[in-house]
Amino acid sequence: MGLAEAIILAVLAASTPLLLAAAGELVAERAGVLNLGVEGMMIMGAACGFAGAYLTGSTFIGALCGIVAGAALSVVFAVLTLGLAVNQVATGLALTILGIGLSGLIGAGFVGEKIVSAPHLFVPVLTDLPFVGRILFGQDAFVYLSLALVGGIWWFLYRTRSGLVLRAIGDNHTSAHALGYPVLQIRMLAVLFGGACAGLGGAYLPLAYTPFFIPGMTAGRGWIALALVVFASWRPGRLVIGAYLFGAVTILQLHAQGAGFGIPSQLMTSLPYLATILVLVAISRARATAGSAAPASLGVVFVPDR
Numbered sequence: 001m002g003l004a005e006a007i008i009l010a011v012l013a014a015s016t017p018l019l020l021a022a023a024g025e026l027v028a029e030r031a032g033v034l035n036l037g038v039e040g041m042m043i044m045g046a047a048c049g050f051a052g053a054y055l056t057g058s059t060f061i062g063a064l065c066g067i068v069a070g071a072a073l074s075v076v077f078a079v080l081t082l083g084l085a086v087n088q089v090a091t092g093l094a095l096t097i098l099g100i101g102l103s104g105l106i107g108a109g110f111v112g113e114k115i116v117s118a119p120h121l122f123v124p125v126l127t128d129l130p131f132v133g134r135i136l137f138g139q140d141a142f143v144y145l146s147l148a149l150v151g152g153i154w155w156f157l158y159r160t161r162s163g164l165v166l167r168a169i170g171d172n173h174t175s176a177h178a179l180g181y182p183v184l185q186i187r188m189l190a191v192l193f194g195g196a197c198a199g200l201g202g203a204y205l206p207l208a209y210t211p212f213f214i215p216g217m218t219a220g221r222g223w224i225a226l227a228l229v230v231f232a233s234w235r236p237g238r239l240v241i242g243a244y245l246f247g248a249v250t251i252l253q254l255h256a257q258g259a260g261f262g263i264p265s266q267l268m269t270s271l272p273y274l275a276t277i278l279v280l281v282a283i284s285r286a287r288a289t290a291g292s293a294a295p296a297s298l299g300v301v302f303v304p305d306r
Contacts, residue, residue, distance in 0.1 A: 005131055007251060012135070012143055013209055015247025017042070017201040017218075019146040021225035022232075022239055023153055024197025029229055030157065031190035032170035036092025037077050039222025040099020041070040041195050042202030047103035049203025050110055050213040059118045062207050063142075063200060070199020071192050073099055078191040082184050096222070104215045111214060118142065118208040142204045147240070149197070154236040166190065198222065220273060227276045230283060249275050 021038055028035050045066035053062025077095055080086040118140040121127070126137040157163040169176040169183050177183045201221070206213045224246055232238035 002131070005134065008135055010251045010254075011244060011247045012139060013247075014250045015243045016143050016146050017204045017209070017221055018225050018228060018246060019150065019240065019243035020142070020201035020204065021198045021222060022228040022243060023146070023149050023236070024194035024201075025225055026229050026232070026234055026236065026239060027153060027157075027166070027197075028190045028194035030170045030234060031166050031187045032173055033081070033187050033191055033194075034088050034092070035074070035077060035191060035194055036089055036226065037073065037095030037099065038092075038194075038198045038225050039218060039220065040096035040103075041073045041198035042099075042218045042222045042225075043103040043216065044069040044073055044099045044106075045199030045202030046205050046217055047107035047110075047202075047213060048199070050115065050206035051106060053115050053207055054110055054113055057115075059116075059207050062115075063203050066199045066203025066207075067196045068199070070202065071196040074191050074195020074198075077195070078188050082187055082191070100216065107213050107215060112212070114212050115206070117211045140208045142200075142208050150236045150240055157236070198225070201225070224273070224276055227280055231279050233283075246275065 021042055025035060025038055048069035049062045049066030051062075052065030053059055056062070073095055077091055080091045081088045120138050120140050121144070123137045127133045129137075155163075157167060165176070165181055166186055169181060169186055173183045202218055205217055210217070228239060228242045228246065231242040
């Protein structure tokens with residue numbers, strides 16, 4: 001395996017949990033709900049996913065356990081924010097703390113244990129093709145599922161009536177409610193979907209990325225997933241680009257450390273998070289500039305009423 005091929009394979013693996021979690025959060029935010037508990041749902045998915053796979057010996061059962069764990073935590077979020085009108089930001093932060101604590105409790109008995117990683121696809125002849133074979137036809141099911149999920153979300157949001165209704169609720173829930181659409185029900189389903197995707201993204205880490213569980217193994221990926229949604233401007237296509245971009249930053253900093261660059265390892269490890277901050281600042285400045293320039297560029301003249 002060449003170095004370039006190895007790097008691309010590592011980038012695909014590092015980007016998959018980000019893409020899965022961010023895809024679910026994109027749907028929730030399109031419905032007008034900000035869920036800051038993605039990190040907690042991911043780590044719960046990692047703990048329950050590993051526990052399920054270890055006890056049953058099935059990667060599929062482990063993935064289902066991760067999905068259920070993330071969805072269960074999202075139910076708590078939905079009940080508090082949608083049912084009881086509790087502040088979304090405070091609830092999301094509290095659930096992140098809760099998820100980290102519960103995952104440590106659930107996974108305490110599994111630390112140090114190992115499982116068999118998720119199998120990779122093998123297509124005779126195609127997988128053995130030089131360079132592109134393993135990249136296109138040698139990934140695990142999670143990688144293909146993440147891309148199919150983003151494609152399905154794009155089709156749902158922009159090619160179905162239900163997707164149009166969801167976007168309308170996110171844009172103006174008052175008008176959508178006046179038209180007779182069940183705003184709370186649709187938002188509830190969007191939050192559940194987001195939690196399930198976050199749980200699956202977390203489960204990917206011990207099931208396919210590293211075949212073991214350690215407390216806090218998500219390492220802030222939930223926060224990066226939240227930033228990815230903003231980076232993508234709530235568009236599924238851009239989400240894929242952003243996920244692979246941030247995955248590439250993560251892998252390249254590891255290779256830079258291995259190459260022996262005279263840069264502290266702590267600084268190199270922080271590069272993905274620094275890149276997240278820089279991207280958010282750049283997007284904010286670009287929007288502010290566009291907003292201030294819009295009236296002049298459109299030639300709009302505001303005349304006060306007399």
